[in-house]
Amino acid sequence: MTTDESRTGVWAIVPAAGRGTRFGGAHPKQYAQVAGSPLIRHTLEALLSNPGVRGAVVVLAADDPLWPGWDEIAGKALLRCTGGESRADSVLAGLLALPDEVRADDFVLVHDAARPNLRQDDLTALIERGRNDPVGAILAAPVRDTLKRAGNDGGIDRTEPRERLWRALTPQLFRRLQLTRALEAASEAGIAVTDEAMAMERQGMRPLLVEGDEDNFKITTASDLARFEFALSRRQEEIRA
Numbered sequence: 317m318t319t320d321e322s323r324t325g326v327w328a329i330v331p332a333a334g335r336g337t338r339f340g341g342a343h344p345k346q347y348a349q350v351a352g353s354p355l356i357r358h359t360l361e362a363l364l365s366n367p368g369v370r371g372a373v374v375v376l377a378a379d380d381p382l383w384p385g386w387d388e389i390a391g392k393a394l395l396r397c398t399g400g401e402s403r404a405d406s407v408l409a410g411l412l413a414l415p416d417e418v419r420a421d422d423f424v425l426v427h428d429a430a431r432p433n434l435r436q437d438d439l440t441a442l443i444e445r446g447r448n449d450p451v452g453a454i455l456a457a458p459v460r461d462t463l464k465r466a467g468n469d470g471g472i473d474r475t476e477p478r479e480r481l482w483r484a485l486t487p488q489l490f491r492r493l494q495l496t497r498a499l500e501a502a503s504e505a506g507i508a509v510t511d512e513a514m515a516m517e518r519q520g521m522r523p524l525l526v527e528g529d530e531d532n533f534k535i536t537t538a539s540d541l542a543r544f545e546f547a548l549s550r551r552q553e554e555i556r557a
């Protein structure tokens with residue numbers, strides 16, 4: 317960790333250019349209303365209200381119909397750029413759109429717009445532990461359920477071993493140039509990486525797993541929205557208590 321980084325915080329990239337096909341609805345899920353705000357607002361406030369985050373680049377679809385045009389949240393700068401066909405393409409676009417103050421070896425965060433329920437203590441832990449790792453780190457949750465491999469007939473083929481299995485979450489924290497090169501290499505090899513860590517692993521690197529809260533789930537289907545509304549109301553009750 318350089319002295320500058322410890323003083324200024326890290327920049328975040330927020331991929332928000334998806335169509336939300338599994339979610340359905342008339343508009344992309346990042347604009348679904350929860351407690352009076354679009355989902356993406358909850359995500360951006362969770363990120364930008366943390367003292368360890370300096371600003372964010374939101375990656376939007378070229379035809380995004382609803383971006384409200386915010387240029388700052390929680391007093392932090394909010395930039396935007398246009399995403400691509402895949403989430404990895406969108407993250408690459410975000411990396412290229414970061415301000416010049418973000419140096420090649422500075423750490424940057426990537427966090428899904430679709431993960432609004434990010435806890436401050438998890439975000440802070442990821443930044444602190446990731447910055448002290450030679451490669452970087454991701455929030456993740458250990459698998460606690462028994463895992464089944466399904467057959468084509470809907471029956472169970474077998475139970476999969478779950479020892480040392482984790483579910484990758486976001487944010488994921490890596491150095492700007494290393495992540496850019498890893499994503500470009502995966503793209504050139506025709507490999508569709510589903511998270512940033514996968515691109516880094518392909519380069520022979522071993523990102524650190526930082527355990528995060530199970531409630532940092534991704535809004536993927538419509539039922540996830542009700543789960544977030546409940547989590548939000550529970551958190552607001554905790555604050556009032």
Ligand SMILES: Nc1ccn([C@@H]2O[C@H](COP(=O)(O)OP(=O)(O)OP(=O)(O)O)[C@@H](O)[C@H]2O)c(=O)n1
Nearest residue numbers: 331332333334335336337338401402406429430
């Ligand atoms: N080309 C893409 C695809 C996805 N994302 C973003 O990546 C995050 C995680 O992706 P996912 O949950 O799969 O969102 P969608 O791609 O919108 O969902 P679906 O696969 O159901 O269409 C979301 O914040 C989404 O907006 C993106 O920025 N660019």
Ligand SMILES: C[C@](O)(CO)[C@H](O)COP(=O)(O)O
Nearest residue numbers: 403428484485486510511534
């Ligand atoms: C990045 C991610 O959220 C980690 O679990 C996940 O891989 C995104 O997958 P999606 O299919 O693009 O939602």
